Amino acid sequence: MERNYPIKRIIDDTGFFVDTTFENQIDEKLVKDLYYNMIRIRTFDRKAINLQRQGRLGTYAPFEGQEASQVGSALVLKSGDWLFPTYRDHGATLTFGADMTRAYLYWNGRTEGCVPPKGKNIFPPAVPIATQLPHATGAAWAEKRRGTQNVAIAYFGDGATSEGDFHEGLNFASVFKVPVIFFNQNNGYAISVPIEKQMNSATIAQKSVAYDMPGIRIDGNDCFAVYFETKKAFDFARSGNGPTLIEAVTWRKGAHTTADDPSKYRPEKQGNDSVDPLLRLELFMKNYGYWDEEWIQRIKEETIIEIDTAVEEMERFPAPIVDDIFDNVFAVMPAQLAEQKESYLAHLGRQ
Amino acid sequence: MTTQLKGPNHKIVATKQMTMIQAINDGMKLMLEEDDRIIILGEDIGKNGGVFRATEGLQEVFGEDRVVDTPLSEAGIIGTSIGLAVNGFRPVAEIQFLGFIYPAYEQIMTHVSRIRMRSRSHFTVPMVIRAPYGAGIRAPEIHSDSTEALFTHMPGIKVVCASNPYDAKGLLIAAMEDPDPVLVLETMKNYRSKREEVPVGKYTVEIGKGKIVKEGTDVTIIAWGAMVTVVEKAVEQAESKGISCEIIDLRTLYPIDRDIIAKSVQKTTRAVIVHEAHHTGGLGNDIISIINDTAFLYLRAPVERVTGFDVPVPFYALENHYLPTPARIVEGIEKVVHF
Numbered sequence: 051m052e053r054n055y056p057i058k059r060i061i062d063d064t065g066f067f068v069d070t071t072f073e074n075q076i077d078e079k080l081v082k083d084l085y086y087n088m089i090r091i092r093t094f095d096r097k098a099i100n101l102q103r104q105g106r107l108g109t110y111a112p113f114e115g116q117e118a119s120q121v122g123s124a125l126v127l128k129s130g131d132w133l134f135p136t137y138r139d140h141g142a143t144l145t146f147g148a149d150m151t152r153a154y155l156y157w158n159g160r161t162e163g164c165v166p167p168k169g170k171n172i173f174p175p176a177v178p179i180a181t182q183l184p185h186a187t188g189a190a191w192a193e194k195r196r197g198t199q200n201v202a203i204a205y206f207g208d209g210a211t212s213e214g215d216f217h218e219g220l221n222f223a224s225v226f227k228v229p230v231i232f233f234n235q236n237n238g239y240a241i242s243v244p245i246e247k248q249m250n251s252a253t254i255a256q257k258s259v260a261y262d263m264p265g266i267r268i269d270g271n272d273c274f275a276v277y278f279e280t281k282k283a284f285d286f287a288r289s290g291n292g293p294t295l296i297e298a299v300t301w302r303k304g305a306h307t308t309a310d311d312p313s314k315y316r317p318e319k320q321g322n323d324s325v326d327p328l329l330r331l332e333l334f335m336k337n338y339g340y341w342d343e344e345w346i347q348r349i350k351e352e353t354i355i356e357i358d359t360a361v362e363e364m365e366r367f368p369a370p371i372v373d374d375i376f377d378n379v380f381a382v383m384p385a386q387l388a389e390q391k392e393s394y395l396a397h398l399g400r401q
Numbered sequence: 402m403t404t405q406l407k408g409p410n411h412k413i414v415a416t417k418q419m420t421m422i423q424a425i426n427d428g429m430k431l432m433l434e435e436d437d438r439i440i441i442l443g444e445d446i447g448k449n450g451g452v453f454r455a456t457e458g459l460q461e462v463f464g465e466d467r468v469v470d471t472p473l474s475e476a477g478i479i480g481t482s483i484g485l486a487v488n489g490f491r492p493v494a495e496i497q498f499l500g501f502i503y504p505a506y507e508q509i510m511t512h513v514s515r516i517r518m519r520s521r522s523h524f525t526v527p528m529v530i531r532a533p534y535g536a537g538i539r540a541p542e543i544h545s546d547s548t549e550a551l552f553t554h555m556p557g558i559k560v561v562c563a564s565n566p567y568d569a570k571g572l573l574i575a576a577m578e579d580p581d582p583v584l585v586l587e588t589m590k591n592y593r594s595k596r597e598e599v600p601v602g603k604y605t606v607e608i609g610k611g612k613i614v615k616e617g618t619d620v621t622i623i624a625w626g627a628m629v630t631v632v633e634k635a636v637e638q639a640e641s642k643g644i645s646c647e648i649i650d651l652r653t654l655y656p657i658d659r660d661i662i663a664k665s666v667q668k669t670t671r672a673v674i675v676h677e678a679h680h681t682g683g684l685g686n687d688i689i690s691i692i693n694d695t696a697f698l699y700l701r702a703p704v705e706r707v708t709g710f711d712v713p714v715p716f717y718a719l720e721n722h723y724l725p726t727p728a729r730i731v732e733g734i735e736k737v738v739h740f
Contacts, residue, residue: 132488164520173487174519178511184477185512188484188492195440195466195490202484214504218477225472378518379557381525381580384609384656 052252055267060274065333072278088117091141102308111138115303118327122276132171132189132202134182139205150360180210183219190230199288203231209240224261229287232295237302242315258295270298271327301325416598424566428573442469443495479505486526499534500546514557529576533589539717547678553655560654562586564629571606588627611658617647620671625651635730663695670701671737680708702740707733
């Protein structure tokens with residue numbers, strides 16, 4: 051099966067072309083878009099870990115190592131498309147246009163972090179595993195029913211493929227031929243359990259055969275492979291051809307969350323720089339004349355300012371109000387809930 | 402045959418004799434006609450019209466896009482309904498039997514019930530889940546569960562359960578118009594057990610409101626769904642012994658109509674709660690709490706519960722021993738009256 055689903059690459063570890071099919075579609079704008087967004091989300095991610103260490107954020111799920119997968123895919127989305135992320139996909143949501151202050155707020159235990167900017171269809175991150183796959187299928191189904199060309203993308207990890215909802219989401223999408231992309235980031239581990247203990251199949255992409263949908267396996271650390279193959283899947287879906295399963299083989303460089311210690315279950319050497327997607331893009335830029343020191347310095351500085359501002363805004367954000375826990379359960383609050391709220395607020399008033 | 406009946410505000414409305422299953426079918430048909438956002442989906446509901454014929458003829462009229470035969474996949478049905486609902490549609494999902502809803506439990510508990518809360522009402526899921534429930538029709542095992550309390554315990558979803566054709570149609574339409582998710586439990590036992598005059602057009606029964614089925618002065622009996630019919634039989638016997646009974650058909654299980662319970666128990670000073678769900682953790686406990694909060698000092702006897710037992714619903718050879726019977730209910734009534 052592995053032979054049927056070779057890992058597609060456009061550039062290799064040293065940043066040289068191994069496949070020139072898309073060479074003429076790679077221009078300065080695309081390279082800079084990819085690089086800028088990858089630098090931006092890596093800086094966001096590292097900042098989040100630091101903030102957690104300082105007690106300024108709650109438990110955080112880092113995505114370092116997966117920047118090419120998240121940026122390369124999310125850059126394909128157009129306004130009107132839907133993004134169904136997991137908790138490890140803030141890199142993708144930020145690239146699509148989520149608000150950075152709110153991304154930090156999410157990790158600060160605030161529901162404000164689940165509210166997307168107006169006009170951006172970004173669902174709150176799925177915390178249970180694989181439950182977002184049927185949601186994405188349903189949202190895409192609605193777009194198909196309305197006759198739009200909008201597409202939904204669901205992000206999920208390798209562990210998610212063991213859940214029933216993986217099957218149910220893909221099966222519905224296949225039966226009703228809806229415009230949805232199932233974007234798997236196979237980062238090798240579901241917390242501590244390696245892929246070979248997760249499944250007895252050589253690849254995740256091959257599971258597409260069961261649904262008679264295209265399945266593609268790409269190097270998830272090669273931003274060009276991710277971008278062009280995802281774009282192909284989106285174009286396929288927009289033209290009414292239905293879903294695609296993409297397996298982006300990548301690597302979670304850090305821990306599962308800030309509460310996790312991967313040295314307990316994973317050899318250190320597996321996570322070295324040879325799989326770093328950002329380093330690979332930098333080598334490519336140097337190899338092919340896209341390296342622009344001045345621009346890079348500028349965007350790095352701008353990114354730091356943007357992130358510091360977002361953190362500041364997150365920390366200055368109005369304090370949460372207790373009413374919130376009662377007010378958004380129903381459109382109209384049932385009497386017994388209103389009574390609980392009133393009684394608790396009165397209790398607080400007496401303290 | 403269409404006849405005439407006085408509706409609310411003494412307006413004459415056309416009515417028709419309908420069974421509960423016909424009334425449910427009629428409710429869905431009216432809403433499919435009125436609201437393009439409605440999409441009905443579930444297993445065997447299209448060409449076959451549903452295993453109980455609740456959706457009979459709907460696919461023929463409204464097409465395969467609006468009355469959708471889905472794969473046999475409860476989590477898939479509820480999960481995709483969530484996606485449809487957050488993206489502008491109003492799905493009405495049928496789960497073939499309540500006993501088969503458990504694969505979708507995660508979707509309901511972690512998403513249907515809390516997307517509004519998680520997104521500060523940015524995303525909402527105005528969807529209906531219909532599920533036939535209950536024992537007593539000699540169905541194969543697992544087809545007979547009454548696990549409403551699993552859902553009333555879950556914040557963020559409403560639960561309704563009609564006992565008769567009129568309420569079944571009115572509550573279903575109200576559920577389909579509700580801005581929040583509603584689980585509609587349908588008693589299989591009463592699907593075809595009786596016919597009554599039901600308005601032909603659209604009307605709603607307010608979610609959150611119970612109904613006094615029969616007034617009385619000595620004891621309040623609280624029930625819903627199939628148990629209302631059983632209670633009515635028990636009450637005939639109790640009244641022949643000189644006990645005046647008031648019957649409340651709760652109709653909505655969340656949010657419960659506390660006022661109707663409070664007022665009635667304050668008046669009768671005694672209460673018996675009847676449900677076919679298991680005893681421990683059953684909704685009866687919540688009703689006792691309501692009585693405790695609102696009528697404790699009026700009570701002349703401890704509140705009695707007549708319920709299913711803390712056993713899995715038995716295979717049908719013995720299911721009638723599981724279900725509350727008129728005789729058990731009469732004993733419960735006598736116990737509180739003669740306390």
